[in-house]
Amino acid sequence: MERILVLAHADADGSLGKAGREALTAALSLKDGLPDSTLALGLVGENVQTAADQAACCGATRFLGVAGAAFAQARYATDAAAAEGIAKAAEATLVLAAGTSRWLRCLPGVALRLGGRVDTHVTGLSVTAGKLAVHRWYYRQRMEAVLQRTVRPWVVAVDPGCHAAWQGTPAPAQLEQVPIATGDALERTTVVGQLEPAVEAQTIRPDARLLFVAGAGWTKKQADGQTHVPEAEQLILDFLGQSRASLGSTKSLVDLGGEGQAVLRFLSHLNQVGQTGSTPRHPKGLATCCHGEEPHTVGWRFITERRAISLDPNCGWARGKADVLYVADAFQVMAKLNELLAAGKS
Numbered sequence: 001m002e003r004i005l006v007l008a009h010a011d012a013d014g015s016l017g018k019a020g021r022e023a024l025t026a027a028l029s030l031k032d033g034l035p036d037s038t039l040a041l042g043l044v045g046e047n048v049q050t051a052a053d054q055a056a057c058c059g060a061t062r063f064l065g066v067a068g069a070a071f072a073q074a075r076y077a078t079d080a081a082a083a084e085g086i087a088k089a090a091e092a093t094l095v096l097a098a099g100t101s102r103w104l105r106c107l108p109g110v111a112l113r114l115g116g117r118v119d120t121h122v123t124g125l126s127v128t129a130g131k132l133a134v135h136r137w138y139y140r141q142r143m144e145a146v147l148q149r150t151v152r153p154w155v156v157a158v159d160p161g162c163h164a165a166w167q168g169t170p171a172p173a174q175l176e177q178v179p180i181a182t183g184d185a186l187e188r189t190t191v192v193g194q195l196e197p198a199v200e201a202q203t204i205r206p207d208a209r210l211l212f213v214a215g216a217g218w219t220k221k222q223a224d225g226q227t228h229v230p231e232a233e234q235l236i237l238d239f240l241g242q243s244r245a246s247l248g249s250t251k252s253l254v255d256l257g258g259e260g261q262a263v264l265r266f267l268s269h270l271n272q273v274g275q276t277g278s279t280p281r282h283p284k285g286l287a288t289c290c291h292g293e294e295p296h297t298v299g300w301r302f303i304t305e306r307r308a309i310s311l312d313p314n315c316g317w318a319r320g321k322a323d324v325l326y327v328a329d330a331f332q333v334m335a336k337l338n339e340l341l342a343a344g345k346s
């Protein structure tokens, strides 16, 4: 019998965030597949009652909390101690948590302390003939492995964005406090603040509904024999500002900068999508001025609805890579789109 524990942090406002609720959905699907299993929810944060109440009707039979000012901030020592204490109190055989930077930092250490094993970057969980398995991708998302383990406890970090976030009506939850001794040894590290790029420089938005991809065509000579890079920059920034889409790029476009050519200044290799770039998971994608070659489109594997704008009717997108290809000038299409978005807002 599996005793499933979901570990989650309470957000700064005390609520249970999206990534934690996604891990809860993953755990509930396992619980359904393993009829003898039980589910507990473990919460860590300055105050965890609001988060417990939020999930009161999720089907968990125990709500365990480690609360206090020392547990508000992301810190290996306190997070690991809290997770270890909750896992022991729940006698968990299976510990699920969202693969956030905060949990990924401490979960491998927690698994070691519990004498268990850990798997990270898990994208799916399944039960076949009563046997539990986790799914994860290797080799730049080209090979999917299905793993089973006999060792318990098994700690599993689920990648955010792979499950729907659980939602339910809040109700008073019976919270059991798990006492964890804090003190200088655990609190040597202090978070003094957070540095974030300016809003306009923050172009990678994993939670956006749309991925907007810019290809090298934006910097190429256009019908008038001239390049129009400043205009391209403005069109793309306007669109990102209005749509709040996440910005992806082709390799060719980000490589141009290294070759001293005119490029879009807000792009870096972090924006690159594809075989040697990232594999984002937005529900929709729009590629512009991009040829849709295989090494690029392989990064679109998890994009559900794909559209592209290219001048070339024989580009890769036309060969089964996109649901819809607009054979059109992206400068004109994006200018019109921005106009419509602005009109819609006003």
Ligand SMILES: Cc1cc2nc3c(=O)[nH]c(=O)nc-3n(C[C@H](O)[C@H](O)[C@H](O)COP(=O)(O)OP(=O)(O)OC[C@H]3O[C@@H](n4cnc5c(N)ncnc54)[C@H](O)[C@@H]3O)c2cc1C
Pocket: 214, 215, 216, 217, 218, 220, 222, 249, 250, 251, 252, 253, 272, 273, 274, 275, 276, 277, 278, 288, 289, 290, 291, 292, 293, 294, 295, 296, 299, 309, 310, 311, 312, 315, 328, 329, 330, 331
């Ligand atoms: C080992 C290896 C790994 C690679 N990894 C990656 C990777 O991770 N990611 C990646 O992206 N690539 C990768 N590549 C490169 C990939 O093969 C392509 O070279 C690259 O994706 C092409 O980029 P592009 O489509 O932006 O540019 P181009 O091939 O130059 O295409 C530009 C397109 O823009 C169109 N265009 C021009 N002007 C307009 C306009 N006004 N309106 C509409 N369309 C217009 C053109 O018709 C053309 O189709 C890799 C290659 C190799 C060999």
